[in-house]
Amino acid sequence: MAVAAVQPRLSPAATEVALAALKTLLGDRFTTAQAVREQHGRDESWNPPFPPDAVLFPHSTEEVAEIVNICAAHGLPIIPYGAGTSLEGHVSAMQGGVCLDLMQMDKVLKVNAEDLDVVCQPGVTRKALNEYLRDTGLFFPIDPGANASIGGMVSTRASGTNAVRYGTMRENVLALTVVMADGRIIRTSKRAKKSAAGYDLTRLFTGAEGTLGIITEVTLKLYGIPEAMSSAICSFATLEGAVNTVIQTIQAGIPVARIELLDDVQVEAINRYSKTDMPVQNLLMLEFHGSEAGVAEQAEMVQAIASDHGGNNFQWTTKAEERAKLWQARHDAAYAAKALRKGAEVWATDVCVPISRLAECILETKEDVVKTGLTAPLVGHVGDGNFHLAIVLDRNNPDEVATIEAFNERLVHRALRMEGTSTGEHGIGRGKMKYLTAEHGEAVSVMRAIKKALDPDNLLNPGKIFSL
Ligand SMILES: Cc1cc2nc3c(=O)[nH]c(=O)nc-3n(C[C@H](O)[C@H](O)[C@H](O)COP(=O)(O)OP(=O)(O)OC[C@H]3O[C@@H](n4cnc5c(N)ncnc54)[C@H](O)[C@@H]3O)c2cc1C
Numbered sequence: 001m002a003v004a005a006v007q008p009r010l011s012p013a014a015t016e017v018a019l020a021a022l023k024t025l026l027g028d029r030f031t032t033a034q035a036v037r038e039q040h041g042r043d044e045s046w047n048p049p050f051p052p053d054a055v056l057f058p059h060s061t062e063e064v065a066e067i068v069n070i071c072a073a074h075g076l077p078i079i080p081y082g083a084g085t086s087l088e089g090h091v092s093a094m095q096g097g098v099c100l101d102l103m104q105m106d107k108v109l110k111v112n113a114e115d116l117d118v119v120c121q122p123g124v125t126r127k128a129l130n131e132y133l134r135d136t137g138l139f140f141p142i143d144p145g146a147n148a149s150i151g152g153m154v155s156t157r158a159s160g161t162n163a164v165r166y167g168t169m170r171e172n173v174l175a176l177t178v179v180m181a182d183g184r185i186i187r188t189s190k191r192a193k194k195s196a197a198g199y200d201l202t203r204l205f206t207g208a209e210g211t212l213g214i215i216t217e218v219t220l221k222l223y224g225i226p227e228a229m230s231s232a233i234c235s236f237a238t239l240e241g242a243v244n245t246v247i248q249t250i251q252a253g254i255p256v257a258r259i260e261l262l263d264d265v266q267v268e269a270i271n272r273y274s275k276t277d278m279p280v281q282n283l284l285m286l287e288f289h290g291s292e293a294g295v296a297e298q299a300e301m302v303q304a305i306a307s308d309h310g311g312n313n314f315q316w317t318t319k320a321e322e323r324a325k326l327w328q329a330r331h332d333a334a335y336a337a338k339a340l341r342k343g344a345e346v347w348a349t350d351v352c353v354p355i356s357r358l359a360e361c362i363l364e365t366k367e368d369v370v371k372t373g374l375t376a377p378l379v380g381h382v383g384d385g386n387f388h389l390a391i392v393l394d395r396n397n398p399d400e401v402a403t404i405e406a407f408n409e410r411l412v413h414r415a416l417r418m419e420g421t422s423t424g425e426h427g428i429g430r431g432k433m434k435y436l437t438a439e440h441g442e443a444v445s446v447m448r449a450i451k452k453a454l455d456p457d458n459l460l461n462p463g464k465i466f467s468l
Helices: 012-029 034-040 061-074 126-136 150-156 201-205 239-251 264-274 292-308 320-331 333-338 355-372 398-417 433-440 443-454
Strands: 054-056 078-081 098-101 108-112 117-120 173-179 185-187 214-221 228-236 258-262 282-290 311-317 345-352 378-381 386-393
Touching (some): 012 054, 012 061, 034 054, 061 078, 078 150, 117 126, 126 150, 150 214, 239 282, 239 311, 264 282, 264 378, 311 320
Parallel strands (some): 054 098, 078 098
Antiparallel strands (some): 108 117, 117 214, 173 185, 173 214, 228 311, 378 386
């Protein structure tokens, strides 16, 4: 992959003038320290970093609006930043500008327990939110593998292992406060569970990757912690058997809370990294939520389906500690893949297809992995038709990078051919821009029109999702 050079929007002198105004506003919450800039120019992918000119740490919606007004007056790009765990080069400062690190806006503002919702600032992480909610009997289910910020999760339309039961961020954001590119502050909705009043701006900003506005407050749905929870694992000699178990489970309407697939390569990597001793075969990890009786019934039904497809070694547990260990191992999957080769990095990619095409898509992909000779553990939130590959690579080897790029292209086009999407949850960022037109066709011109209407000077996270 050719690495694009930074193309600063402003001259160094004009940048200096804009930065001086921002420094006056923020004092010691403004920095140009090189280490901080470098850290904020990269995400957790292998994509090369593009550091911003400065990093800012605002404390309030009003302060974000003041920053935006200064940047707009000078034409300086702004890149919103949460925990920096995105995977497609989302936060790189391709055109220079400032990084707006929202992690100091980290307060839970109000829990409306009787309405099952919470209002929080964007810098609250998913783990901190659940920690805060611990004594309320409520929880927030969306769990990307990393401890991402709520603002980042809204902006990438994130999901995770629980999405098969509770939906993604798309289904769980009720309202947003957003600072627009011209400094206006808007609220997209009230707290009602549903509304038919006007355009659905909440959904517009959910997944906009910081290109349409800066989210400074989020209202999220919450759920009661289920009376009973149990987790299970089940091994399969064939990938096909595991995937067909998933498809039949979903088609039978069994309300699993989690159903995750790990191929044998991924299981072995996790065993080594997380010191677990799961059988090195294709594996399903499951979780069931409900009443004691409901949970037992769901587990029995899935076990019966699994054994029809060659599933063996079905083990389940209700012990909180064992369940936590199991799911932590699952969340460590990407780091376990990375540890497979010393000094290597991981090219993480995800696609999603309708559930009826899942077996076909996974089996063709696995064949491609083997034929191409990649080390690429496969793991997935397969209940949604979504799976990932963590392709191990040496970024300094151009042949390897080119091979993986070609593989990724085949993967995306395979998913599109099966009426799926180029990304089920990671987003477009820089990495998947070139596939957007193949996926959406003329609809991309409507996306461009929206961007131009809301951010005519292309100040917000420029060079992401599509070029203008
Ligand atoms: C090990 C690992 C596992 C992962 N597993 C999953 C997974 O299971 N599911 C999944 O969906 N993702 C997963 N991810 C990807 C990542 O965690 C998600 O994309 C997450 O939502 C990013 O949140 P963040 O706070 O890190 O955002 P950042 O990386 O900081 O930013 C992401 C994007 O959001 C924008 N943004 C951030 N905050 C704001 C804001 N307040 N207003 C406007 N725009 C903003 C940024 O400009 C950027 O475009 C994983 C990543 C890793 C490293």
